[in-house]
Amino acid sequence: MNIIFILIGISLLVAVTFLGVFLWAVRSGQYEDDYTPSVRVLFEDEE
Amino acid sequence: MPTTAPAIHTHVACTHCGDECPDEPIIFAEQPFCCQGCQAVYELLNANNLCTYYRLDERPGQKVKAVELPGRFDYLDQESVQAQLLAFRSDTLAKLTLTIPQMHCTSCIWLLENLHKLNPGVSESRVNFLRKELTVSYLPSQTSLKEVVKLLAAVGYEPQITLAELGAQPHHGNRALYYKLGLAGFCFGNVMLLAFPDYLSFTEQLQVEFGRFFGYLSLVLALPVLLVSARGFYESAWQGLRQRYINLDFPISLGLTALFLTSLFDILTHRGPGYLDSFTGLVFFMLIGKWVQQRTYDALHFDRDFTSYFPVAVTLLTKGGEKSVSVKDLQVGNRILVRNQEVIPADAMLMRGTGQIDYSFVSGESVPVAKLTGEVVYAGGRQVGEAVELEVVREVSQGYLTQLWNNPAFQKAEKQTLETYADKVGRYFVAVTLVLALGSILYWYPKDPHMAMRAFTSVLVIACPCALSLATPFAMGAALRVFGRLKFYLKNSAVVETLGRADTIVFDKTGTLTDTHRSEVRYVGLPLQLEETQLIAALVQQSTHPLSQRLAKELGSNKLSVANYFEVPGQGLRGVVAGREVKVGSAAFVGAETQPREGPKASADTRQSRVYMAVDGKALGCFAFYNVYREHMQEVLQTLGKRYHLAILSGDNNTEQERLRELFGSKAELRFWQSPQDKLDYVAALRQQGRTVIMVGDGLNDAGALRQADAGIALTDTLSNFSPACDAILDASSFGQFATFLRFSQDCLQVVLATFILSFGYNGIGLGLAVQGKFTPIVSAILMPISSLSVMLFATLLVRLAAYRNKL
Numbered sequence: 001m002n003i004i005f006i007l008i009g010i011s012l013l014v015a016v017t018f019l020g021v022f023l024w025a026v027r028s029g030q031y032e033d034d035y036t037p038s039v040r041v042l043f044e045d046e047e
Numbered sequence: 048m049p050t051t052a053p054a055i056h057t058h059v060a061c062t063h064c065g066d067e068c069p070d071e072p073i074i075f076a077e078q079p080f081c082c083q084g085c086q087a088v089y090e091l092l093n094a095n096n097l098c099t100y101y102r103l104d105e106r107p108g109q110k111v112k113a114v115e116l117p118g119r120f121d122y123l124d125q126e127s128v129q130a131q132l133l134a135f136r137s138d139t140l141a142k143l144t145l146t147i148p149q150m151h152c153t154s155c156i157w158l159l160e161n162l163h164k165l166n167p168g169v170s171e172s173r174v175n176f177l178r179k180e181l182t183v184s185y186l187p188s189q190t191s192l193k194e195v196v197k198l199l200a201a202v203g204y205e206p207q208i209t210l211a212e213l214g215a216q217p218h219h220g221n222r223a224l225y226y227k228l229g230l231a232g233f234c235f236g237n238v239m240l241l242a243f244p245d246y247l248s249f250t251e252q253l254q255v256e257f258g259r260f261f262g263y264l265s266l267v268l269a270l271p272v273l274l275v276s277a278r279g280f281y282e283s284a285w286q287g288l289r290q291r292y293i294n295l296d297f298p299i300s301l302g303l304t305a306l307f308l309t310s311l312f313d314i315l316t317h318r319g320p321g322y323l324d325s326f327t328g329l330v331f332f333m334l335i336g337k338w339v340q341q342r343t344y345d346a347l348h349f350d351r352d353f354t355s356y357f358p359v360a361v362t363l364l365t366k367g368g369e370k371s372v373s374v375k376d377l378q379v380g381n382r383i384l385v386r387n388q389e390v391i392p393a394d395a396m397l398m399r400g401t402g403q404i405d406y407s408f409v410s411g412e413s414v415p416v417a418k419l420t421g422e423v424v425y426a427g428g429r430q431v432g433e434a435v436e437l438e439v440v441r442e443v444s445q446g447y448l449t450q451l452w453n454n455p456a457f458q459k460a461e462k463q464t465l466e467t468y469a470d471k472v473g474r475y476f477v478a479v480t481l482v483l484a485l486g487s488i489l490y491w492y493p494k495d496p497h498m499a500m501r502a503f504t505s506v507l508v509i510a511c512p513c514a515l516s517l518a519t520p521f522a523m524g525a526a527l528r529v530f531g532r533l534k535f536y537l538k539n540s541a542v543v544e545t546l547g548r549a550d551t552i553v554f555d556k557t558g559t560l561t562d563t564h565r566s567e568v569r570y571v572g573l574p575l576q577l578e579e580t581q582l583i584a585a586l587v588q589q590s591t592h593p594l595s596q597r598l599a600k601e602l603g604s605n606k607l608s609v610a611n612y613f614e615v616p617g618q619g620l621r622g623v624v625a626g627r628e629v630k631v632g633s634a635a636f637v638g639a640e641t642q643p644r645e646g647p648k649a650s651a652d653t654r655q656s657r658v659y660m661a662v663d664g665k666a667l668g669c670f671a672f673y674n675v676y677r678e679h680m681q682e683v684l685q686t687l688g689k690r691y692h693l694a695i696l697s698g699d700n701n702t703e704q705e706r707l708r709e710l711f712g713s714k715a716e717l718r719f720w721q722s723p724q725d726k727l728d729y730v731a732a733l734r735q736q737g738r739t740v741i742m743v744g745d746g747l748n749d750a751g752a753l754r755q756a757d758a759g760i761a762l763t764d765t766l767s768n769f770s771p772a773c774d775a776i777l778d779a780s781s782f783g784q785f786a787t788f789l790r791f792s793q794d795c796l797q798v799v800l801a802t803f804i805l806s807f808g809y810n811g812i813g814l815g816l817a818v819q820g821k822f823t824p825i826v827s828a829i830l831m832p833i834s835s836l837s838v839m840l841f842a843t844l845l846v847r848l849a850a851y852r853n854k855l
Contacts, residue, residue: 004257008264012237019233026225033175039153040160044099 063089065106069603088202092158095165100158107154109203120200122371123193123208132192132208140170141192142184145206147199150179159204166190166198181206221341228334231276235327238265239828242324246825254320262314262321269323273307277330279337295473295516298480302511303329309504322508325827329513332835340520340540343527361385361392364436377439386434393426393439400435404428417618432614468544468799469519473512480510487818498820505822509813513831514806514838518799521839525846526795529855534778535788542774545758546789547796548739552687553730553752555744556697556707559762561674568601572668579667582624583660585609586631589620594658595631598670619659630661639666674703679783681710686786688712692738696721696729696752726752741789743777787853794849802842809834 025031059068062078063085072079073086076093080086085108092100100107122128135142150159155174159181162172168190172183181204185195199206241261244254254261280303283296303326310321363372364382374392377383382398385391391404402418405428415431418424423440484506491499523540530537537543554560575583584602587595589612612622619632630637639659659669687693694716695707701719708717718729726744730752733740742756753759753774760775762782777785813830816822 001253001256004253005260008241011240015233015237019229022229022233023226026222026229031222031225033177036156036174036176039156039176043157043160 060106061085061108062101063108065108091165091201097158097161097164100154103157104152104154107152107158109149120193120196123196124191125371129192136187139186139188140184141187142182143192144180144182145196145199145208146179147181147204147206148179149204150174150176150181155204158202159199162195162198165202166194169195224334224338224341227276227279228331228338231272231327231331231334234268234272234276235324235331238268238327239324241265241268242320242824242828245320246828258320259317262317265321265323266311266314269307269310269327272327272330273303276334277303280330280333293474293477294470295476295512298473298477298510298512299333299516301477301480302508302513305504305507306511309508320824322824322827325508325824325831328828328832329511329835332832332839333513333516336517336520336839339524343520343524343540361389377442379439379442381439383437383439384434385430385437389430391424391426391428391430391437394423394441395426395437395439396423397421398436398438400433402430402435403432405431468796468803469515472515472803476510476512476515480506483510483814483818490818491820502818502820505817505820506814508827509817509822509830510810512806512810514809514834515803517835517838518802518806518842522795522799522802522842522846525843526791526850529791529846529850530788533784533788533855534781535784536776538774542758543792543795544799545739545774546741546792547794549691549741549758549789551692551694551733551738552741552743553694553696553733553756555726555742555752556695559744560676560680560695567673567675568598569671569673570668571671572666575667579662581607582627582629582662583631585624586612586620586622586629589614589622594672595620597672598631598658601670627663631658634659634669637661637666638664639669676710677779677782683783683785684710684712687789688715691789694718694729694733696726727755730755743785784855787855791849791853791855794853795846798842798845798849801845802838805841806834806838 059072059079060066061068061072061081063080066081068079068081072081073083074080075086075089078089080089088108089098092098123132129136133141133143147159150156156176159174160172162183163169166185168186168188170184170186172181174181181199183195185192196206196208241264244251244257244261277300280296281300283294284300287294287297306322306326306329310323310326313319313321314323361372361374361377362384363370363377364384369384377393383392383395397418397420399420402422402424403415404418404424405415416428424437484503487502487506488499491502519540523543526543527537527540530543580602584599585607586609587599587602589595589609607624609622609624612620614620615632615636619630619636621628621630621632623629634657637659638661657669657671660667684693688711692714693711695711695718697717697719701717704717704719708715711717718725721729730740730742734755734757740756741758741760742752743760743762744753753761758774760777762777762779777788781788809830813822813826816826
């Protein structure tokens with residue numbers, strides 16, 4: 001059953017990665033405004 | 048008679064702003080426009096291939112104010128102003144964030160993000176729609192801050208640059224909350240995973256083998272939750288304690304501490320797995336509550352600082368010439384120049400020029416007041432007409448409005464209204480919890496000392512009023528969203544409570560009950576011929592004076608040209624139209640006899656404003672402008688009169704007493720000739736009597752009373768550029784629903800109370816188990832999340848239901 005230790009270690013590692021990604025997303029300002037991008041993506045490029 | 052309703056025309060909507068065009072619209076590129084301003088914007092956008100603007104959303108444009116002053120944005124070239132406004136600056140790039148209250152639709156976002164097409168010096172512009180902010184980066188080598196702001200103003204999105212904005216840091220929202228929430232969520236998920244073997248009987252074997260490892264691991268995971276995520280609750284509880292005040296965060300902190308310490312003890316002494324899954328879960332759920340609250344607040348941007356109304360810089364006249372200085376640096380004795388449409392920054396004496404001061408900002412009175420040399424003009428007024436020279440007699444901080452603002456009554460008022468239901472309940476909660484906890488110790492100790500400890504901590508744990516703390520943000524958040532949709536913007540959720548509890552409503556008259564933009568125009572005098580009407584209409588069209596514009600709207604437009612046009616500020620206009628000399632203005636100016644006023648006392652205090660006219664030196668008569676009450680006022684007042692004590696405070700004379708008495712009913716209190724201080728005192732007196740007062744007013748003039756009241760509501764026609772010191776802003780178009788809003792607030796209070804009962808129910812079950820010592824980690828793990836989640840759901844749904852029932 002020692003495999004449990006390794007499995008839990010791996011699952012934690014994955015979870016920590018996701019936490020890291022979330023913290024990065026907050027840091028880069030992605031949660032500042034969650035409305036405008038939804039509109040922006042629909043604008044057509046006219047160049 | 049020209050004043051009878053004009054024949055019904057089929058009006059065309061202006062291509063830019065969507066307003067009705069005059070009878071003969073300006074045609075440009077085969078599109079109709081209502082005014083030069085709108086046409087100019089269209090021309091600019093069309094030339095730059097930006098007409099997608101008009102296709103993305105309906106009626107996106109804003110009417111552009113006709114007044115353009117050459118030196119209006121000159122202060123932006125000042126080094127000190129730039130240093131305060133720019134968030135980042137180097138030789139190659141400058142970046143700043145501007146507040147643009149006018150943005151309201153998809154088209155706005157599109158145009159503002161395409162600024163680089165209009166000015167190649169702009170390298171990037173990004174909109175934050177919810178905050179109504181635009182972040183612009185530009186190349187200082189190619190353009191300047193002034194150019195950028197000028198461009199924005201030219202397309203109808205003039206940014207709001209105010210004193211309050213200077214020195215304010217570009218905020219990063221509240222990122223801390225996201226960090227805490229993310230961390231708590233992460234820890235909660237993993238701790239729950241580790242606690243899973245406890246929940247199920249068939250995993251008992253696993254628990255025996257790995258229990259200790261799981262315990263330590265969840266302890267490690269719970270630590271950051273305690274130290275980082277839950278910190279806010281401890282801080283708030285501590286702050287409350289320091290002010291000798293127990294708020295809801297106190298029992299929460301107590302419960303969390305008990306929960307953590309018990310778990311720590313259990314795990315370290317190998318007694319059991321502890322309650323760490325409940326602990327992390329609770330913190331996570333409560334942070335969600337905080338997040339909901341914050342999101343609701345973010346959508347409502349409130350500015351309580353009066354300095355935000357005042358200009359950033361003024362033109363100082365020195366021996367060396369004109370100099371632009373910051374308002375903060377103004378000193379007594381300084382000579383300043385105030386141009387057309389500029390706000391007077393400080394109380395000052397008029398030295399040169401004719402003052403035409405528009406105090407609509409302060410008193411809600413739309414008619415400018417004429418001031419002569421040597422008279423004192425007060426801060427907050429706006430000069431209309433020629434540039435005037437003023438000498439500052441009082442510094443900005445000592446101005447009349449500031450005095451009103453700094454009245455100690457305001458500060459007191461704030462604390463009292465802050466006491467919300469939740470906090471009040473929280474205090475009793477603590478007392479009951481402590482009594483119960485001590486009681487269970489006393490009961491168990493003689494029989495089983497170990498059980499006594501267990502029961503004691505269990506009581507503290509289960510009494511953690513987390514469901515209670517979630518009820519208010521969720522119920523009130525839902526309520527604020529309903530209100531926001533209907534253009535009733537509340538400062539925070541405490542205002543809903545106050546509105547629901549209020550028993551007295553005080554109204555201000557001018558600008559609040561009366562609609563200054565729709566004032567009724569009546570003609571008195573010799574009958575007017577159609578030709579004369581047209582002559583007058585052509586003349587008044589030339590002027591930007593509010594009464595002229597109102598009259599122009601009344602008389603309709605035509606294309607007669609005017610020669611020798613001349614406007615004497617404060618007196619009137621004259622010009623030659625179709626070969627005839629036309630004069631419009633005060634009685635003295637046109638050489639007419641003053642028409643007798645109606646009513647006994649309607650002399651000096653102008654209930655009605657009058658404009659006289661003469662053609663070829665022959666006086667014809669005058670137009671009188673009457674106050675008109677807002678639409679739906681009668682219904683609203685009738686409904687309110689049944690449930691509330693009503694009062695009206697008017698700065699005007701009492702000529703309309705009878706009319707108001709009829710509207711307000713016999714029980715209402717009517718007061719006239721009220722100064723701002725009187726209004727404030729009256730509201731204060733009502734509160735002394737133990738009444739909960741809602742004050743409905745507008746402008747800065749009744750700001751004192753607005754703040755003094757438990758809930759101050761500003762009724763305004765122009766939401767975008769007006770945010771006075773108040774607890775709520777009501778768009779004038781929603782005034783008809785005011786009575787329903789109040790009833791809905793009451794319903795929301797009921798909802799909160801109902802959720803409290805629900806949450807007490809959970810606490811009761813938990814407490815029952817706890818005092819018996821049967822409160823195990825599994826019970827906790829089931830009961831806690833269920834209570835939190837069901838309270839959130841219950842609160843939101845009930846508020847929706849209440850809104851539906853009130854047809855909101």
